Amino acid sequence: MAEYKLRTPLRNEDVEKLKAGDIVYLSGVVYTARDAAHKRLVDLINEGKELPFDLEGAVIYYVGPTPPKPGEVIGSAGPTTSYRMDPYAPILIERGLKGMIGKGKRNKEVIEACKKHKAVYFGAVGGAAALIAKAIKSAEVIAYPELGPEAIRKLEVEDFPVVVVNDCYGNDLYEEGRKKWEQQ
Amino acid sequence: MRVVKYEDIVKAIRDMIIYSTTHLAPDMKKALEEAYKNEKSEVSKAVLKQILDNAKIAEEEWKPLCQDTGLAIFFVKVGEDVKVEGGSLKDAIYEGTEKGYKEGYLRASTCDCFTRANLKDKIGYNLPPVIYFDIVPGDKIEIEYAAKGGGSENVSRATVLAPAAGKKGIIEFVKKVISDAGPNPCPPLVVGVGIGGSFDYAAVMSKHALFRDIGTKNPDPELAELEEEIKKECNKLGIGAMGMGGTETVLAVHIETFQPGRMCHIASLPVAVNVQCHSSRHAHITI
Ligand code: SF4
Numbered sequence: 001m002a003e004y005k006l007r008t009p010l011r012n013e014d015v016e017k018l019k020a021g022d023i024v025y026l027s028g029v030v031y032t033a034r035d036a037a038h039k040r041l042v043d044l045i046n047e048g049k050e051l052p053f054d055l056e057g058a059v060i061y062y063v064g065p066t067p068p069k070p071g072e073v074i075g076s077a078g079p080t081t082s083y084r085m086d087p088y089a090p091i092l093i094e095r096g097l098k099g100m101i102g103k104g105k106r107n108k109e110v111i112e113a114c115k116k117h118k119a120v121y122f123g124a125v126g127g128a129a130a131l132i133a134k135a136i137k138s139a140e141v142i143a144y145p146e147l148g149p150e151a152i153r154k155l156e157v158e159d160f161p162v163v164v165v166n167d168c169y170g171n172d173l174y175e176e177g178r179k180k181w182e183q184q
Numbered sequence: 185m186r187v188v189k190y191e192d193i194v195k196a197i198r199d200m201i202i203y204s205t206t207h208l209a210p211d212m213k214k215a216l217e218e219a220y221k222n223e224k225s226e227v228s229k230a231v232l233k234q235i236l237d238n239a240k241i242a243e244e245e246w247k248p249l250c251q252d253t254g255l256a257i258f259f260v261k262v263g264e265d266v267k268v269e270g271g272s273l274k275d276a277i278y279e280g281t282e283k284g285y286k287e288g289y290l291r292a293s294t295c296d297c298f299t300r301a302n303l304k305d306k307i308g309y310n311l312p313p314v315i316y317f318d319i320v321p322g323d324k325i326e327i328e329y330a331a332k333g334g335g336s337e338n339v340s341r342a343t344v345l346a347p348a349a350g351k352k353g354i355i356e357f358v359k360k361v362i363s364d365a366g367p368n369p370c371p372p373l374v375v376g377v378g379i380g381g382s383f384d385y386a387a388v389m390s391k392h393a394l395f396r397d398i399g400t401k402n403p404d405p406e407l408a409e410l411e412e413e414i415k416k417e418c419n420k421l422g423i424g425a426m427g428m429g430g431t432e433t434v435l436a437v438h439i440e441t442f443q444p445g446r447m448c449h450i451a452s453l454p455v456a457v458n459v460q461c462h463s464s465r466h467a468h469i470t471i
Pocket residue numbers: 078079080126127128250251252253332333334335336368369370461462463
């Protein structure tokens with residue numbers, strides 16, 4: 001279990017050194033998107049239109065925060081369950097997406113896409129929403145404001161704590177971690 | 185007949201919601217500290233540390249522990265000798281819920297099953313809540329509240345086993361639910377198990393079982409033993425904190441049976457499993 005500090009956008013070299021189980025502190029820009037925003041992004045790609053942000057090296061965080069109190073940058077902002085984004089993730093990975101942050105299992109297609117195009121799936125701690133909010137230094141809605149908490153936001157983060165769940169070698173922390181501690 | 189004012193109930197519910205979504209339930213906090221001490225996997229230990237740090241930040245800043253502030257669930261026991269003045273008890277619970285979620289800057293998470301449109305404008309902010317009423321002797325109103333997130337509800341299951349399946353069948357069913365759930369419900373978990381009654385009531389009991397304080401023993405010694413056995417079996421799965429592999433997956437198993445008599449129909453054995461994530465947000469007031 002190694003520990004790294006990384007800055008976005010991620011490059012292939014960054015992704016290649018990560019192994020399932022490593023702890024990473026991410027800094028830089030991270031974009032938020034949930035199911036509804038993912039659907040729109042993929043529709044834009046299919047129509048050959050421009051996306052609201054550059055996918056090359058980008059990291060997307062699956063989150064639907066609580067409303068901020070007056071004066072707050074963001075409300076509580078922990079990860080949501082990732083499988084809802086599985087149908088869309090491989091298309092984005094193919095176009096340059098390098099990192100996804102969420103919680104819970106991914107399907108085979110996503111894991112394969114991570115292998116093929118060198119991308120990584122990070123797990124954030126579900127329910128650690130007040131702690132994660134502290135790592136978010138600014139938040140700005142850049143697309144689909146009508147989606148409310150599901151709008152695409154550009155976040156500036158500093159030392160956002162995540163764990164590598166699926167690396168670009170096909171390893172899966174959920175499976176391996178469990179196998180290691182399982183008793184018959 | 186004792187009289188309770190409508191506004192007093194609204195305020196009590198509002199305050200209870202804002203407090204308990206920002207302050208981790210003390211029994212859960214204690215259980216997580218214990219798990220942190222006992223966890224043998226390094227990654228899971230790091231996760232548990234984040235969970236405990238999160239609770240501290242949330243408490244200091246009155247910031248929601250988790251962004252999924254859930255459906256509002258209520259179990260209400262109304263005394264036969266108490267009357268609400270100025271409105272109905274149900275309306276007071278609705279109003280208190282809306283105020284609590286709005287004024288506490290909590291997330292509105294109720295939507296139409298089919299269109300998936302948020303109900304905050306059509307019905308009300310995070311309305312409607314789910315309420316179970318019961319009528320009891322006395323002149324008090326007892327209200328239990330939980331904020332129940334989607335992640336742990338999505339993996340909860342109910343079934344009706346054949347009577348011959350017995351305890352062994354129950355243990356296998358619960359273990360399978362926890363195993364299939366893996367990382368998704370945000371472990372470490374408390375597992376509520378409702379056994380008996382009817383198909384539907386087993387599910388209600390499995391939810392109510394989650395209100396029992398972690399660390400308290402089931403008063404029925406046979407069930408206390410079964411709880412321990414299920415816990416031991418589930419912890420053999422090695423799921424660990426947030427599913428990253430480890431020894432501390434299930435912090436407690438709470439069984440509830442239909443009373444009196446641990447009743448069910450002679451032909452069936454209903455069993456329901458309601459999973460509670462580590463972000464346990466529940467409270468209890470008596471008015
Ligand atoms: S399962 Fe619990 S801790 Fe995890 S996101 Fe849902 S409410 Fe929060």
